[in-house]
Amino acid sequence: MLHKLIVPVVFGLWPYNAAFAQNVTTFTLENGLEAVVIEDHRAPVVTHMLWYRTGSADEPEGKSGIAHYLEHLMFKGTEAVPGGQFSATVEEQGGADNAFTNYDYTGYFQRVASDRLELMMTMEADRMRGLILSEDNIETERDVIIEERAQRVDSLPSELLSEQSRAAQYLNHRYGVPIIGWKHEIETLTRDDALEFYRTFYAPNNAVLVVAGDVDPDAVKAMAEAHYGPIAPTPDLAPRQRPSEPPQMAERRLIMADARVGEPNFTRTYLAAERNGGAQDTAAALTILAKILGGSDTSVLARALQVGDDAKAVWTNVYYEGLALDATEFSIVATPRPDVSLAELEAALDEVIATFLVDGIDQNAFERIKRQLRADEIYASDSASGLADKYGSALTSGLTVADVQAWPEVLQAVTPEDVLIAAREVLDRNQAVTGWLIQDDEIETEVSP
Amino acid sequence: MKTIRAGLLALITFTASAQAEIAIxxxxxxxxxxxxxxxxxxxxxxxxxxxxxxxxxxxxxxxxxxxxxxxxxxxxxxxxxxxxxxxxxxxxxxxxxxxxxxxxxxxxxxxxxxxxxxxxxxxxxxxxxxxxxxxxxxxxxxxxxxxxxxxxxxxxxxxxxxxxxxxxxxxxxxxxxxxxxxxxxxxxxxxxxxxxxxxxxxxxxxxxxxxxxxxxxxxxxxxxxxxGDLPATSAPAPERADWALEGGITVVDFPSPLSIVYFEQQGMKRSDPDFFTAYIINEIMGGGRFSARLMTEVREKRGLTYGIGSYLVPQNHAEILLGMFASGNDTTAEAIDLVKAEWAKMADNGISEEELAMIKTYLTGSFPLQFDGNAQIARILVDIQMDDLPLDYVQTRNAKIEAVTTDDIARVAKQLLQPENLHFMVVGQPEGLSTTP
CATH class of the missing domain: 3.30.830.10 (Metalloenzyme, LuxS/M16 peptidase-like)
Structure with missing residues (x-):
């Protein structure tokens, strides 16, 4: 009976079932605030998220880190909800809250019992325009983000190399500047920098409201009109036109040696197309390409580099995230076996890629990936907050609700030829940054007297 | 602004928490x-x-x-x-x-x-x-x-x-x-x-x-x-693990702009009748929220770290109370002193009625939020079984939290929190700190 498992099952005969189509409603307020309501009535819980179409790539030059710094400062209070009371109030309601900053967006969210939604909305609307910052808050919180940078970047050689790689990848676009900011610029950020950024970008016509959980869309709309509706938009908000990359004329290579490196590592990032409104085909092909090349023990790289007596790598992986306002990255990472040099590993990897571009794609593997992508949609429906993330990040990265809902079918429409065309376009070493992370001298980790 | 404030107060009067409506x-x-x-x-x-x-x-x-x-x-x-x-x-x-x-x-x-x-x-x-x-x-x-x-x-x-x-x-x-x-x-x-x-x-x-x-x-x-075809029995479990860690500081030299600090003492058994009281004590001390005492003192007031937390870890053969943070090499010593001071403060003085009321609202309200999706619910149900808790635990757990008093907290905090037995493991190049004898 088990033999039938290794025979390809019948593919493609698996139509979408309306029963698990996501229950999504949208509306837009007169002041420009866009809203998405995702219904999930399984539990009396709601996730309330407010996303701003502003991230680190929207920062002025010389002020790197200000988007993330402001995100921290947003918890410092307003007249109605003074210092510290925002999170304390969410806690009193048994909820959890947090915030995040990315290149293209900044988001704030609370997860609470669904009958507390209006309180969350009242407080989030209040801090869209009502933030009050004291000099004391400014200094302490700047110390916190410098500690955050030390912990998440400065103490990790792999993160430092990744930061350098992005800077090399993007010569002209702000994606080359780290989200958390360069340390020497963070140290100079001021209260006025934060407030200027805040007043420009924190406005209803630059925000997306996402509410997911046990809620009624009409009730959510009435609440949003009452609390977000009265807020005046920022007039003449500039379109998000960022500088584009010049043609890459030379291969870019970085070598970083650090005493704290446990084992050598290889990274290659290629500049790659992102998902665009109404035009997601190339990004869909790249999404499938990443799954064919890496990410599982049966992928092209794993089979060619991790198996057999002549294996070159202990690990390989491939990453591609098409969700971005501007050109994104397609990345390959690999850890060599102890007896293999990074040069040997890189040569073998480039040979595998060259062979793949000639030989093409295994049809069975291709169909398995498509079937998993369909199943992933079902598994993802299990988390209302996960769906809220999906819509919020897409709507702040240049896509529409229609684009999000079309994406599964765009993925299913991709052909092996589409993937090969996309692969030949993107896997070009002259459009890439190659990074070698190597071990420096041995370090002592003995207990000091 | 006035209307917002009035509105907030009206809404804050919610107190009943959502019930975890899952039928097991x-x-x-x-x-x-x-x-x-x-x-x-x-x-x-x-x-x-x-x-x-x-x-x-x-x-x-x-x-x-x-x-x-x-x-x-x-x-x-x-x-x-x-x-x-x-x-x-x-x-x-x-x-x-x-x-x-x-x-x-x-x-x-x-x-x-x-x-x-x-x-x-x-x-x-x-x-x-x-x-x-x-x-x-x-x-x-x-x-x-x-x-x-x-x-x-x-x-x-x-x-x-x-x-x-x-x-x-x-x-x-x-x-x-x-x-x-x-x-x-x-x-x-x-x-x-x-x-x-x-x-x-x-x-x-x-x-x-x-x-x-x-x-x-x-x-x-x-x-x-x-x-059904699995073997009937498995290998015997190991003996109970004796606790040999004493209070003090150990410094491990490691080149980095910051020090990683783990601190630890003995914890409490999951089956202990005072476990819920200990759980509340730890949440007030080192829960992952801005209002937790360690977060307030070390991050919010002084900016010495990005995050600090502590956890009760009852394992099968030993119990640990463990905390961690990272801080700049020049501020690590100050942060360690703050942790010890907070440990001593709660051991000596317990907590206020107001603090206890707030943490109860949080813990009872947040409990149903954990039941988020099929895989997560299945994991929680196995956790409950492995802790030897009854089928109605999901329904009765909040009542056990509500039953804890400030007297319980004062009594248990005095036994549980032992500043003199905390051991700080510091990996980095902290200024003014060295391994204690």
Whole structure:
């Protein structure tokens, strides 16, 4: 009976079932605030998220880190909800809250019992325009983000190399500047920098409201009109036109040696197309390409580099995230076996890629990936907050609700030829940054007297 | 502004918390395997969580790391399918299988679509009963474990955690990493792996929960098919781990702009009647919220860290109260003093009625928020079973939190929080700190 498992099952005969189509409603307020309501009535819980179409790539030059710094400062209070009371109030309601900053967006969210939604909305609307910052808050919180940078970047050689790689990848676009900011610029950020950024970008016509959980869309709309509706938009908000990359004329290579490196590592990032409104085909092909090349023990790289007596790598992986306002990255990472040099590993990897571009794609593997992508949609429906993330990040990265809902079918429409065309376009070493992370001298980790 | 404030006050008067409205059915299969089930047919898939008590702590002494390596290999080929054929079969069904080993158990987490349920269970059964442990798969997995062991040698978090474990538990399995050492992992044989497999997963140490699109009858049949052929008994559990860690500071020199600090003392048993009181004490002290005392003192007031937290970790053979933070090398000493001072303050003075009321609203209100999705619910249901808690725990847990008084807190805090017994493991180049004798 088990033999039938290794025979390809019948593919493609698996139509979408309306029963698990996501229950999504949208509306837009007169002041420009866009809203998405995702219904999930399984539990009396709601996730309330407010996303701003502003991230680190929207920062002025010389002020790197200000988007993330402001995100921290947003918890410092307003007249109605003074210092510290925002999170304390969410806690009193048994909820959890947090915030995040990315290149293209900044988001704030609370997860609470669904009958507390209006309180969350009242407080989030209040801090869209009502933030009050004291000099004391400014200094302490700047110390916190410098500690955050030390912990998440400065103490990790792999993160430092990744930061350098992005800077090399993007010569002209702000994606080359780290989200958390360069340390020497963070140290100079001021209260006025934060407030200027805040007043420009924190406005209803630059925000997306996402509410997911046990809620009624009409009730959510009435609440949003009452609390977000009265807020005046920022007039003449500039379109998000960022500088584009010049043609890459030379291969870019970085070598970083650090005493704290446990084992050598290889990274290659290629500049790659992102998902665009109404035009997601190339990004869909790249999404499938990443799954064919890496990410599982049966992928092209794993089979060619991790198996057999002549294996070159202990690990390989491939990453591609098409969700971005501007050109994104397609990345390959690999850890060599102890007896293999990074040069040997890189040569073998480039040979595998060259062979793949000639030989093409295994049809069975291709169909398995498509079937998993369909199943992933079902598994993802299990988390209302996960769906809220999906819509919020897409709507702040240049896509529409229609684009999000079309994406599964765009993925299913991709052909092996589409993937090969996309692969030949993107896997070009002259459009890439190659990074070698190597071990420096041995370090002592003995207990000091 | 006035209207907003008035509105806030009106809304804040909510106090009743949402109830976790999940209906748990106890299921016993025709073959006698017990499980808890939550039926939820909104989406056409099921999450199945299986755990085997024992885990990496039952490694034979000379084979440290064998359970970890064995667990990594369970689905690397089984029955007449080699590793690649097995993976292809699983992927063709779009089923997700995850195997993981921890100190105290091995977990098997599976998700599968309703329409492919039978085929997915056949495949999972093959892995749980006839793993192949092929030579090439063993070498691949061994290489990955060795690679991890090597990179961990320069990972400050691992350095801190491993050294604390060694100082606290010595030669007990808790005293060393379950991944093993480069030497012990290199020496593991196929026979060792097969023996470990036979000793770790049996019907007498199993805990099961399922959530999703399946009913009790079908689950019973599924469990017999999946688990009925497992051996009846497993290897004995290790002895209780004696606590040997004393208060003090250990500094491990490591080149970095900041120091990683782990601090630890003995914790409390999950079965202790005062456990809920201890749980509340720890939440007020080191919960992951801005209002927790450590977060307020070390981050919010002084900006000395990005985050600080503490955790009660009741394990099968020992209990730990563990905390951690990172701070600049020039501020680490100050942060350590603050932690010790907060420890002493709560041990001496307990907490106020107001603080207790606030934390109760938070803990009772946030409890139902944890039941987020099929896989998460299945994990929680197995946790509850493994803690030997009753079927109605989800309904009665909030009442136990509500019953705790400030007197209880004062009494338990005095015993639990022992500033003189806290050991701080500092990995970095902290100014003004050195290892205590």
């Amino acid at each position: 059915q106890p299921v016993t299969s025709p073959g006698g395997i017990n499980a808890w089930l939550v039926e939820e047919s909104a989406f056409p898939f099921t999450a199945l969580e299986i755990r085997f008590r024992g885990g990496m702590s039952i490694d034979p002494v000379e084979q440290r790391g064998v359970i970890n390596l064995m667990t990594a290999l369970i689905d690397d080929g089984a029955g007449d399918l080699d590793a690649e054929s097995f993976a292809n079969a699983r992927d063709a069904l779009a089923a997700k299988f995850n195997f993981d080993a921890s100190d105290d158990n091995i977990s098997v987490s599976a998700r599968f679509l309703t329409e492919d349920r039978d085929e997915a269970i056949d495949l999972l059964r093959l892995a749980l009963t006839e793993p192949r442990f092929d030579a090439d798969a063993i070498e691949r997995a061994r290489g990955q474990v060795l690679s991890r062991i090597q990179s961990d040698q320069k990972d400050p978090d691992t350095i801190a955690g491993d050294l604390l474990d060694r100082m606290a538990f010595g030669t007990h399995p808790y005293g060393s990493s379950g991944m093993g050492t480069a030497q012990s992992v290199a020496a593991l044989t196929r026979a060792d792996l097969q023996a470990a497999f036979g000793s770790a997963m049996s019907r007498d140490n199993i805990y099961v929960a399922a959530t999703g699109d399946i009913n009790a009858e079908d689950l019973g049949i599924l469990l017999d098919k999946l688990l």
